[in-house]
Amino acid sequence: MSDNSQTTSNWASLPYHRRWLLDQADGLFDFFQYKAVNPKGGFFDLDESGAPIGGANPTRGIHSSTRMVHCFSIAYLLGRPGAGEMIDHGMRHLWEHHRDSQHGGYFWQVNDDGPVDSNKQGYGHAFVLLAAASAKVAGHPLADKMLADITEVLETRFWEAQHGAIAEEFARDWSPIDGGSYRGQNSNMHLTEALMAAYEATGDRSYLEKAESVADLVIRRCAGSVGFRVAEHFDRNWVIDKNYYHPDEMFRPAGTTPGHSLEWSRLLLQLWALGGKTQAWMPDAAKSLFVQAMSLGWDKAKGGFFYTLDWDDNPAKTNKLWWPMCEAAGAAHFLNEHLPTDSFYEDSYRLIWGTIANRFIDHRHGGWHEELTEDLVPAHTLFPGKGDLYHALQACLIPLFPATGSLTNVIVRAEGRI
Numbered sequence: 550m551s552d553n554s555q556t557t558s559n560w561a562s563l564p565y566h567r568r569w570l571l572d573q574a575d576g577l578f579d580f581f582q583y584k585a586v587n588p589k590g591g592f593f594d595l596d597e598s599g600a601p602i603g604g605a606n607p608t609r610g611i612h613s614s615t616r617m618v619h620c621f622s623i624a625y626l627l628g629r630p631g632a633g634e635m636i637d638h639g640m641r642h643l644w645e646h647h648r649d650s651q652h653g654g655y656f657w658q659v660n661d662d663g664p665v666d667s668n669k670q671g672y673g674h675a676f677v678l679l680a681a682a683s684a685k686v687a688g689h690p691l692a693d694k695m696l697a698d699i700t701e702v703l704e705t706r707f708w709e710a711q712h713g714a715i716a717e718e719f720a721r722d723w724s725p726i727d728g729g730s731y732r733g734q735n736s737n738m739h740l741t742e743a744l745m746a747a748y749e750a751t752g753d754r755s756y757l758e759k760a761e762s763v764a765d766l767v768i769r770r771c772a773g774s775v776g777f778r779v780a781e782h783f784d785r786n787w788v789i790d791k792n793y794y795h796p797d798e799m800f801r802p803a804g805t806t807p808g809h810s811l812e813w814s815r816l817l818l819q820l821w822a823l824g825g826k827t828q829a830w831m832p833d834a835a836k837s838l839f840v841q842a843m844s845l846g847w848d849k850a851k852g853g854f855f856y857t858l859d860w861d862d863n864p865a866k867t868n869k870l871w872w873p874m875c876e877a878a879g880a881a882h883f884l885n886e887h888l889p890t891d892s893f894y895e896d897s898y899r900l901i902w903g904t905i906a907n908r909f910i911d912h913r914h915g916g917w918h919e920e921l922t923e924d925l926v927p928a929h930t931l932f933p934g935k936g937d938l939y940h941a942l943q944a945c946l947i948p949l950f951p952a953t954g955s956l957t958n959v960i961v962r963a964e965g966r967i
Contacts, residue, residue, distance in 0.1 A: 559885050559889075559895050559898070560895070560898060560899060560902070560948075561882055561885065561898070561948040561949075567948070567949055567967065570945045570946070570948060570949060571945070571946075571949065571967060573910065573941075573945045574942055574945040574946055576915060576916075577916065577917070577938055577941055577942050577945065578620075578624055578629060578632075578938075578942070579915065580595075580599060580915040580916040580935070580938075581595075581617070581620075581916075581938045582621070582624075582631060582632075582635060584599045584600075584601075585601075585617070586635070586638060587601070587607070587609070589661055590609070590638075590641070590642040590645070590646055590661075591609035591613065591614050591638075591639070591642040591646070591659075592609065592613050592614060592617050592638075592639070593607060594607065594613065594933065594934055594935075594936035595916070595934050595935045595936065596933070596934035596935070597911070597914055597918075597927070597934055597935065598914045599914060599915060599916065599935070602933060602934055606660050606661045606662070607660065608658050608659070608660050608665050609642070609646075609658065609659055609660065610657065610658050610673075611643070611647050611655055611656065611657055611658070611670075611673040611676065611677065612672070612673060612676050613936060613937070614639045614642050614643050614647065614680075615639070615643065615673070615676035615677055615679060615680040616676060616679075616680075616937065616938065616939035617635065617639045617938065618635075618636055618639035618640055618643070618680035618683065618684055619676075619679050619680050619683040619939065619957075620938045620939055620942050621633075621635035621636050621639070622636055622680075622683035622684050622686060622687040622689075622957060623683070623942070623946065623956050623957060623960065625687045626686065626687055626957060626960045626961060626965060627960060627965050627967075628965055633687075636684055636687060636689050637689065639680070640680070640684055640689055640691045640692070640695070641691070643655070643677065643680065643695065644691055644694075644695060646659050646663075647659055647677075648698070649664075649667070649669075649721065652721055652722055652723060653698075653702055653706070653723075654669040654674065654702050654706065654719075654723070655669065655673055655674060655677050655699075655702075656668075656669075656721075657669070657670050657673050664721070667720070667721035668718055668719065668720060668721065668726065669706070669718065669719045669720070669721065669723065670717070670718050670736065671707055671715045671716060671717050671718060671733070671736035671737070671740065672733075672735060672736040672739060672800065674699060674702060674703060674707060674740075675715075675736055675737075675739040675740035675742075675743045676739060676743065677695070677699045678696070678699045678700070678703065678740070678743035678744070678746075678747055679739070679742060679743035679746055679747075680695075681695040681696040681699055681747075682696060682743065682746040682747040682749070682750040682751075682955075682957070683746060683750075683955075683957045685750045685751070686749075686750050686957040686958065686961060687957070696747065696750070696751070700747070703715065703740075706719065706723060708759070712732075712766060712786075712787055713759075713762035713763065713765065713766050714732070714737045714740075714762065714763045714766050714767065714787070715736060715737055715740055715763075716729060716732065717731050717732055717733050717736055718731070729785060730784060730785050731782070731783075731784070731785070732782075732783040732784065732785060732787055733781065733782060733783070733801065734767050734771075734779060734780060734781055734782075734783070734809070735781065735800065735801075735809065737763045737766075737767055738763075738767065738809060738812060738813060738816065740759075740760075740763060741760045741763045741764055741816055741820065742816055742955075744756045744757065744759050744760035744763070745757065745760050745816075745819060745820060745823055745954070745955055746955040746957065746958070748760070748823065749823070749954055749955050749957070749958040750957070750958070757820075757823060757824060760820055761820060761824060761828065764813075764816070764817060764820055764828075764831070766787060767779070767813075768813055768817065768834055768838075769830055769834065771783070771787065771789060772813075772834075772838070773834070774789075775789065776841075777810075777834065777837040777838055777841055778805045778810075778841070778860075778862075779805060779806065779809045779810045779813060779838070780805065781793070781801065781802065781803075781804075781805065781806060781809070782801065791860050798866065798931060799931050799932070802856065802857045802866060803857060803859075803865065804857045804858050804859045804860060804865045804866075805857065805858050805859075805860070806856065806857050806858075806873075807842040807845065807846025807847075807854045807855065807857075807858065807873055808842075808846075808854060808856075808870065808872055808873030808876055808877075809876075810838040810839070810841060810842040810846070811838070811839060811842045811854075811873060811876040811877045811879075811880045812876040812879075812880070813835075813838050814835045814836075814838040814839040814842070814880040814883070814884070815835075815876065815879045815880040815882075815883045815947075817831045817832075817834055817835040817838070818831065818832065818835045818880075818883040818884065818887050818952065819883065819952070819953075819954060819955070821835075821887075822887070822952070822953050822954065823953075823954055832887065832888060835880075835883075835884065835887075835888075836884065836888065838880075839877075839880050839881070839884060839894070839897075840893070842854070842873075842877070843877075843893075843897055845858060845862050846858060846873070848864075848867075848869070848923070851923065851924060851925060852869075852900075852904045852908065852925060853869030853874065853904060853908065853921060853925060854869060854870075854873040854874065854877065855867050855868075855869070855923075856868050856869070856870055856873075867923040868920055868921065868922055868923060868928060868930065868931070869908075869920070869921040869922070869923065869925060870919065870920055870921075870931070870932075871905075871909050871917050871918060871919050871920070871940065871941060872919075872937075872940040874901055874904065874905050874909055874944070875905075875940040875941050875943065875944035876940065876944070877897070877901045878898065878901045878902060878905070878944045878947075878948070879943060879944055879947045879948075881894050881895070881897045881898035881901060882898060882947055882948045882952060883947075883952045885898065886951075886952035887952060905917075905944075908921060908925045909921070911927075911935075916935040916941075917935070917941045918935075919931075919932040919934075919935060919936070919937065920932050943956060949967045950963055950967075951963070
């Protein structure tokens with residue numbers, strides 16, 4: 550069926566669709582809440598059926614624990630029983646195991662014996678800020694201490710005022726890795742999300758000002774200079790490196806990534822709203838990012854977004870991941886709410902959710918398939934199973950609340966009413 554809208558109602562306003570989204574969120578909470586807790590600390594990655602993977606002493610990445618804290622802070626604010634225990638489990642693991650009590654900062658990976666990868670990554674620290682901000686809104690007793698700690702680390706170790714963004718990575722003792730030559734947009738994009746959440750949790754406007762600074766650099770200046778293609782990789786002076794290659798295609802894929810254009814589209818509109826709609830360039834940039842991602846990144850023959858494109862806009866990595874679908878759904882909703890003049894956003898919203906429902910949701914085992922082949926068959930070349938709740942959960946819940954801020958904040962303002 551064509552997704553050309555023939556009605557005046559957006560799906561996000563329809564009671565059935567809203568109930569369906571909440572059901573999907575509940576299914577995700579069920580899948581992770583009762584299967585992912587590692588009694589020794591942190592959380593298991595899960596296989597397709599929901600069984601823990603990684604052996605007797607699995608490695609725990611910082612992004613796993615932080616995202617679980619964020620998601621179950623959302624669950625707690627919604628009134629989900631048992632969510633408070635999940636927040637507490639994750640916060641204690643972050644503070645007692647990921648935090649480096651000797652040098653400061655937070656380890657990238659740990660296991661039962663200590664750090665497995667002791668490097669200090671900007672990406673991981675961005676998510677610590679998000680977890681602390683979300684836990685603060687949920688009222689967790691460790692939140693203020695962690696929020697103060699991570700804010701100091703970001704300010705004194707990562708933030709580069711001359712660029713208005715953060716550096717990427719350091720060794721445990723804060724010596725630069727590879728001479729400090731690399732800068733990345735992914736860590737700064739997630740920092741933008743976390744800075745907004747911290748601003749909403751505290752009222753401290755310096756967080757918001759930093760978020761606006763990062764967005765101005767990464768999107769207005771850098772992406773704007775190449776036709777609003779979101780460059781992933783830069784040198785230390787924030788000059789785009791189109792030839793950059795790294796074997797870790799999960800976190801540093803070559804070329805451009807349509808999913809990040811979609812993610813930035815939503816974040817820009819959220820930032821625009823939080824900042825009082827004073828940044829006039831943001832709405833047009835959000836539109837450009839979304840339209841270009843749909844036009845160049847969507848597989849018009851088979852559906853789904855190609856993981857990466859080369860710099861000539863041709864598909865490069867043609868596997869289809871779940872997280873760009875999630876970010877596309879959130880971006881389409883924000884565009885519908887803030888710039889409701891084009892049916893393209895609603896048509897896209899329906900197309901995206903239709904593909905998610907029929908291809909990405911695992912109706913047999915629960916959870917979502919994190920990776921499909923180009924032909925939309927479940928695969929595991931980048932992701933071994935189901936290790937993440939964050940993207941899918943936010944996609945389900947964002948359309949249920951006003952498109953004016955972070956989920957934790959808008960849930961509190963709406964008093965949990967869906």
